[in-house]
Amino acid sequence: MGDLWGGLAQAFWLVITFDADLLEITLRSLQVTLTALVIASAIALPLAAVLAVRRFRWRRAVIALLNALMGLPPVVVGLIVYVLLSRSGPFGVFGLLFTPTAMIIAQVIIIVPLIASIAHQSLRELWTDYHDLLISLNVSQSQKMRTLLWDARRALLTASLAGFGRAIGEVGAIMIVGGNIDHATRVLTTAIALETGKGDFALALGLGFVLIGLAIAVNLAMHALSRTEVEGRW
Amino acid sequence: MSDMFPLRVTAATSARRGVRLVGPVDLDLSGQGITVVVGPNGSGKTSLLAMLHGTNRLTAGSIAWSVPVDEARAGQAFVFQRPVMLRRSVLDNIAYPLLVRGTARKTALMQAKTWAEKVGIDGMLDRPARSLSGGEQQKLALARAMIGAPRLLFLDEPCAALDGRATREIEEILKAVLSEGTRLILSTHDLGQARRLADEVVFMLHGQVHERSPATAFFAGPQTPEAAAFLRGDIVE
Numbered sequence: 001m002g003d004l005w006g007g008l009a010q011a012f013w014l015v016i017t018f019d020a021d022l023l024e025i026t027l028r029s030l031q032v033t034l035t036a037l038v039i040a041s042a043i044a045l046p047l048a049a050v051l052a053v054r055r056f057r058w059r060r061a062v063i064a065l066l067n068a069l070m071g072l073p074p075v076v077v078g079l080i081v082y083v084l085l086s087r088s089g090p091f092g093v094f095g096l097l098f099t100p101t102a103m104i105i106a107q108v109i110i111i112v113p114l115i116a117s118i119a120h121q122s123l124r125e126l127w128t129d130y131h132d133l134l135i136s137l138n139v140s141q142s143q144k145m146r147t148l149l150w151d152a153r154r155a156l157l158t159a160s161l162a163g164f165g166r167a168i169g170e171v172g173a174i175m176i177v178g179g180n181i182d183h184a185t186r187v188l189t190t191a192i193a194l195e196t197g198k199g200d201f202a203l204a205l206g207l208g209f210v211l212i213g214l215a216i217a218v219n220l221a222m223h224a225l226s227r228t229e230v231e232g233r234w
Numbered sequence: 235m236s237d238m239f240p241l242r243v244t245a246a247t248s249a250r251r252g253v254r255l256v257g258p259v260d261l262d263l264s265g266q267g268i269t270v271v272v273g274p275n276g277s278g279k280t281s282l283l284a285m286l287h288g289t290n291r292l293t294a295g296s297i298a299w300s301v302p303v304d305e306a307r308a309g310q311a312f313v314f315q316r317p318v319m320l321r322r323s324v325l326d327n328i329a330y331p332l333l334v335r336g337t338a339r340k341t342a343l344m345q346a347k348t349w350a351e352k353v354g355i356d357g358m359l360d361r362p363a364r365s366l367s368g369g370e371q372q373k374l375a376l377a378r379a380m381i382g383a384p385r386l387l388f389l390d391e392p393c394a395a396l397d398g399r400a401t402r403e404i405e406e407i408l409k410a411v412l413s414e415g416t417r418l419i420l421s422t423h424d425l426g427q428a429r430r431l432a433d434e435v436v437f438m439l440h441g442q443v444h445e446r447s448p449a450t451a452f453f454a455g456p457q458t459p460e461a462a463a464f465l466r467g468d469i470v471e
Contacts, residue, residue: 126321133318135289138307139334147334151321 007205014206026210029187030218032100032174033167036107040167041160044112048119048159049145052127063120069113074106078173081106085177098179103187106173111163118162122155123148157226161219168215188214238299238306238385239265239417241286245295248285256281256441258295263419265385268412270428270449271421273438274470279421280315282438283388286419287312311379315391317371319363324355327363327374331382349377353407369400376407380416387411389420393427405431425465429453437461439470 014022051063083089085097085105096102126148134144149156171189178185180194188211195204240262247257256278263269271279284290286297288307299306311331320327329346333339350356353373358366363374372392379387389408393401401424408431412418422428428435432449437456445452445461456462464470 130318130320132289132312132314133320136287136312137331137334143334147320147330 003201003205006202007209010202010206011209015210022207022210024183025186025188025191025207026214028100028185029168029189029211029214032103032187033107033164034218036104036111036167037160037164039104040108040111040115040163043108044114044116044159044163045119045149045156046145047112048116048123049149051116051120052123052148053141053144063117066113066117066120070117072110072113074110074170074172075176077109078106078176081109081173081177097177098181098185100178100185102177103174103185106177107167107170110170110173111167114166115159115163118159119152119156122152122159126152126155154226157222161222164218165215168218169211237265238301238309239263240300242298243286243295244298246285246292246297247294248281248290249293250291254441255290256285256438259285259443261436261443261446263417265417266415267433268408268418268420268431269434269436270432271419271436271438272423272425272428272464273444274464275423277438278441279438280390281441282436282443283312283390283419283421287388308382309385310388311382311384311386312388313372313375313379313390313392315394317375319366319371319374322363323360324350324363324366324374325359328377328381331378335382345381346377349381350374352380352410353377354403369396369403372396372400372404373407376404376411380411384416386417386419389418391421391423393422393424401427437464 013019051059051066081102082097085091085094085102087097096105127144130144130148130151134147139147169189171193174185174187175190175193178187178190180186180190186194188207192204192207192211195201195207243259243261243263245258245260247259248255249257259282271282273279281290285292287310288297288303289312301309320330322330325343325346328349329339329342332342332345337345347356347359350359353376355366355370355373355377358370363371366374376392393404396404405427408418408420418431420431429449432452434446434448435452436443437445437452437458437460439460445456445458447457452461453465456465460470
């Protein structure tokens with residue numbers, strides 16, 4: 001219990017003193033994960049709409065695959081991205097290994113299946129509602145998808161937030177491809193792993209509480225921006 | 235724009251996964267009035283409407299409009315038994331068909347407002363469509379169907395879940411729509427409604443047109459024993 005209280009006190013001090021290192025790694029955490037979230041959403045949401053509206057040969061297989069990949073082990077993703085980006089790998093010439101970009105790539109791979117699966121679930125339900133009307137109105141495929149994406153935007157926000165949650169707390173992949181380099185690729189989760197390894201539980205816990213607070217703050221901010229749960233809306 | 239009528243339907247059949255839903259149907263339709271489709275549940279009323287509308291696949295026979303099929307399709311609208319409410323406001327729901335056709339948003343919303351007034355739901359433009367009552371939702375669906383100024387309007391049991399007052403209000407809107415020259419094809423299992431509205435009656439049984447007569451003749455003396463039994467209120471199978 002002493003460690004927990006120590007951690008809380010440490011977190012409190014770190015935050016109110018605007019600790020420079022803490023600020024830096026917190027901002028990097030946000031930068032990496034939010035960038036990954038935007039890119040992953042831009043891929044996953046249209047993909048979910050295509051899967052909901054279009055009927056093509058491999059549709060079921062793609063859906064099953066996405067569902068399976070929701071549980072993709074981050075360490076394995078990190079390993080694969082590492083091999084691809086390493087000097088001798090196919091993308092080695094770009095020199096991306098141990099940069100925030102590499103961490104973003106890994107996180108995108110981890111959360112695209114998650115966001116796409118959850119988004120597809122809600123889009124499919126909406127599509128069964130809308131099907132008769134949109135077919136009757138003879139709207140084009142792209143209009144169908146746009147209508148679904150717009151009308152399901154709140155459910156899609158939930159899908160994206162699930163992706164954010166998985167990415168912000170993820171350590172396995174970014175540790176491997178980022179390398180936890182101080183002032184370069186250190187983020188909250190890798191710093192926690194490091195401090196725990198060094199035995200500095202109070203600092204690790206402090207960082208942990210900051211991480212939790214950050215996740216909550218981002219979720220609340222996104223809900224406030226999109227005005228979900230406001231009366232009279234969906 | 236040339237008229238899409240007369241419509242000539244020849245041996246039209248619609249099937250799904252090898253099961254025949256409706257047909258073969260032969261039907262000639264002129265461009266005026268209300269055709270009311272009656273018949274027991276499962277007789278193919280909805281399937282007939284959907285096949286004519288083009289949303290159920292035509293597996294045999296032909297449906298020949300007097301204009302190219304794309305043009306004919308654009309001149310039609312369909313009101314469902316259970317109205318489909320988009321997760322949008324009442325106003326945005328009514329404007330939707332114009333918006334997907336590329337009408338400017340301002341124009342579309344203005345027309346939507348006009349139609350909301352015509353059907354009597356202009357007091358609830360900003361409410362979520364799904365919070366409306368059943369009767370209000372069906373009026374919204376009517377306004378949304380009519381905003382594209384269709385030449386032909388299909389209505390699939392539009393009053394099946396409504397009470398007397400809402401039904402009367404819907405029927406009054408339909409009569410107004412009719413007087414503006416829109417052709418109506420309406421299915422119903424409410425014989426009272428058929429009597430009130432029909433110019434001609436199509437009696438469906440087992441997925442086929444069993445009898446077709448002018449309304450007065452049909453209700454005075456149907457030509458087939460099945461239609462007579464149906465009118466008496468007997469169970470026709």
